[in-house]
Amino acid sequence: MLRRTLKSFRYGVLPVPGRLLAIIFFVFLFTLPLITDQRFYIIMFTFASIFAIFAVSWDLLSGYTGQLNFGHALFFGVAAYSSAFLYKYLGWQPWATIPLSVLIAVVTGVLTCFPALRLRGPYLSLLTMAFPLMLAGVVISLRKYTGGENGIASLPALADSEVQRYYICLIAMTVSVLIMWKLTDAGSRYIRTGLIFHAIREDEIAARASGINTIRYKLLAFAIGGLFAGLAGALFTHVIQSVGPSSLSLTMSFQAIIWVIFGGIVSIYGAVVGVFVLYPLMDLSTRLGDIIRGLSIPSTPFFVPLIKIEHFVLFLTDRPIIILAVVVIVILLFMPEGIAVWIRDKIERECPRCKLTNGFWRKECRACSASLH
């Protein structure tokens, strides 16, 4: 058993830089509480894990099947509010509210799909954008039950300590991403969904002509998207211990889209990379500002240009939105496919003969020794 694992590591992971990086990344995440005990980083990566589930579920629904959903916050918010209601009115604890609210999110996903089945392209996007906004309006106007704009606070926490919460969210993220990765794997011999999702995106009529019941698979995509977005929403509620209409806002929907497109659409790992780059970037820039404020630069004439630079950096770190927006624009102008896909193309090379992935350092394919140039 151990020997087989080592063998697959040696021949399946080491020669492929992308897989190696992914394993290093997950090892880093799982050992993070050993590396640092600062609450700031633990909490930051807890939220990043939750949002990674959310972003990947958007990628599965919108990237793979091409049903560009502008209202993914609907599933997130429905699950967040239902777990809050289940606690507030029925007194249920997190381990019971989370599964049920995920189920409610799945039902919401299937219900959303019915009007969406008739529409395509921009019309579909704008229709789906409408649902969470409509629900947010209803939630705000029923302030007696939902708390209006302030939402519902003082919900039970997912676990007692931050590290426990971190591990719960991290394990949930790892398992969800693995499941979604397997479901969308187009090369899989056992699961056909990946191939069918690609077919629906590329040409729905051709897919239908090949005997695929596209309606059933679209429903499936909406249900899976709802399931994992709902999981993220329910976890999020119990981590921040409150829920508000911002979980249904346009910003929440667009955040998922920003992360996925930044990382690379139609690639599960792209969505994860997008979240784990952009979310900490926003948090860390505020922190960087605090560190720079802590430095005291002497105000002699020699240091005047340095102080000017300090002021400019502080100006930016106080407004992380500007940093985010500029990074997004620059990345998209120079790598419109997304940063993760761009990096993968730099460090990996596909063999022209046997389609095997090789590291960038190889001149010949590692299996069939065909030239890689």
Place this chain on the structure above:
Amino acid sequence: MAAIIITYAVVNGGIYALLAIGFSLIFGVARVINMAHTGFFMLAAFGLYYFTKKIGWGDIEAIAVTIVVVTLLGILAYRFIIDRVREHHAAVLLITIALVMIMESILLWRFGGENRGVGSLIGGYVEIAGVRVLNQQLLTVGIAALAIIMVLLLLTKTKLGIAMRATAQDAEIASLMGISASRILLVAMGLSVALAVVAGILLAPLEGVRPGMWGAPLVTVMVIVTLGGLGSIKGSIIGAFIIALVEQMASFLIPEGGYLTGTIILLAMVIVLIVRPAGLFGTMFEEEKL
């Protein structure tokens, strides 16, 4: 009551129509969903505020400079940023959101978050059917109507407008007919932004300016354009007045309606889309049909 609702619906409908025509135009010609559209509208409102209140220019100079500067900004943003990623639909969406986020945070830094008033361009009011209508509101309706008529004339009667519509229908055939597609796209973007600028200048004296003012109109404009049919100018105009009327009826007739106006106009859009998947006046191309 009915008179008040209709008055407000006509005023808001005029502004919405200006915004929606521009949004629809650039979508039709360049297939770009420009999320920064209401960002330019916000820049224009702030431009008017800045030039009249901070620098102290007269209204006419301020309006002229605002129109020129913001339209140029829009054309530059299109030429150097949006045009480069035009092939990737998702990237366009994201880059225009990033643009409007930058606009908002710069305005927040420069002017702060509170609502600021801009003086009326003309004072006084007249009474029509028992409703006090500000002269400013009449001016808004008049200018909006004038701008809409001019755009319609431009699109139907001039060579430029015909070239624009040809590019919208089929960019490849249009360029075979000797139309420079890249130039037409720039002109369309300029026209689209200019309409948003006019809308911003008209709205600023009525409702004041604040850095978050792009959000709500963006949703409304998307609803209008979807309702009328993406890329259809006629649909945008009719949709704008329908939505303005629904919005006013919701906020006057339903208790707590102020919170529900968004929900109700979105509901109207959802119903129209379920009944007619291409909007009221939208055309669906054969290859896009399902």
